[in-house]
Amino acid sequence: MAHPALEGPRPAPRHRLHAGGVLNHRPFISIRADEPHSRIWFETSPRHLAGRGDPRHITQALRAAGWSNHSDPDYPHVILASPDQRCALALEPETESYSKWWRISCTGDDENWYAQFGGNTPVEILAGFTDALLSPAPETAPDVWPILIARGWTHVRDERGHEIAEHPDGIMQLRRWNTATGWDASWTAAALLPNGLGGQETVWEACLGNAQHLVAAFATALVDPAPVARAEFDVPHSSLVTQKPHGRQGDELAKEHAARLARARATAVRHRRTGLTAQPVTSTTPAAPVAAGRRR
Numbered sequence: 001m002a003h004p005a006l007e008g009p010r011p012a013p014r015h016r017l018h019a020g021g022v023l024n025h026r027p028f029i030s031i032r033a034d035e036p037h038s039r040i041w042f043e044t045s046p047r048h049l050a051g052r053g054d055p056r057h058i059t060q061a062l063r064a065a066g067w068s069n070h071s072d073p074d075y076p077h078v079i080l081a082s083p084d085q086r087c088a089l090a091l092e093p094e095t096e097s098y099s100k101w102w103r104i105s106c107t108g109d110d111e112n113w114y115a116q117f118g119g120n121t122p123v124e125i126l127a128g129f130t131d132a133l134l135s136p137a138p139e140t141a142p143d144v145w146p147i148l149i150a151r152g153w154t155h156v157r158d159e160r161g162h163e164i165a166e167h168p169d170g171i172m173q174l175r176r177w178n179t180a181t182g183w184d185a186s187w188t189a190a191a192l193l194p195n196g197l198g199g200q201e202t203v204w205e206a207c208l209g210n211a212q213h214l215v216a217a218f219a220t221a222l223v224d225p226a227p228v229a230r231a232e233f234d235v236p237h238s239s240l241v242t243q244k245p246h247g248r249q250g251d252e253l254a255k256e257h258a259a260r261l262a263r264a265r266a267t268a269v270r271h272r273r274t275g276l277t278a279q280p281v282t283s284t285t286p287a288a289p290v291a292a293g294r295r296r
Helices: 032-038 056-064 123-132 145-149 212-222 250-273
Strands: 014-017 023-026 041-045 078-081 087-091 100-107 112-118 154-157 163-166 172-176 187-194 200-209 228-231 242-244
Touching: 056 078, 056 087, 056 123, 056 250, 100 123, 123 212, 145 154, 145 163, 145 212, 172 212, 187 212, 200 212
Parallel strands: none
Antiparallel strands: 014 023, 041 228, 041 242, 078 087, 087 100, 100 112, 112 200, 154 163, 163 172, 172 187, 187 200
16 A cells, blocks of 8 residues: 655656656556555554555655665565664565564664564554664663553553553553563564454564563554554455545645655754764674564
8 A cells, every 4th residue: 555655766768747846757657656646545543453554654764864775676675774784674575464574673782672563564653663763762761551551551460470451442462571681572562353263363463572662662653543544445454444534635645754754864863963873883784684484
């Protein structure tokens, strides 16, 4: 599902005038990037069941903040690395939407973590996690549970120290497993539906690693009540969401995305100027996310 995003120039044998009077080179073929201004958008809620959205909501913001592109142009994936080469993001779409499409990792003297997100993870929620990568980690990580409890989630802790918070709909969960530190995925999130056979169907799930300030940022985006823009029925389970027409459309959504990219650039510049970002290491090879064969 395409989202109104800013597009860079592409080699093309012809020209076309886009909204706003910008003249771009275009190939003579219809592509999904053309859709934002030619389809009707619906305000969709709750956001945790709205489906994946457009990945450029994530990738273009990181690029605007100075992340470098290490993708293979002949392979359908995206590989980005942070300016200091400590963090890396891989987006590799697969046939199954519940597979881990997104993988993000960070290696360094002060932190080591690895996170992965299923294909149906809404990009507006994932952006809470990735946007937090653009700023230095706080000295004291915020508590995650009050963020959820304030929005009506329940929270329990069992005798082994494991904790779980659940959305009032009984579908969305956030868990903290009482595990060892290091690369262990101590925080997880999942949207699970009963399958009628005594089991559960996974709408999407995520392993959030152990960087609590990133989990808190993810949780903040997760409970945000604001609807997100999706095309009609372009959701994993249309019966579980409310879609209202006559909301924000192509031009307005494109302006919102442009403002988002401007904020990402400003954040990166601000932290570079104040010396809060880490200095680049000498290696030019990014810390690639851990390879993971076939993921289910």
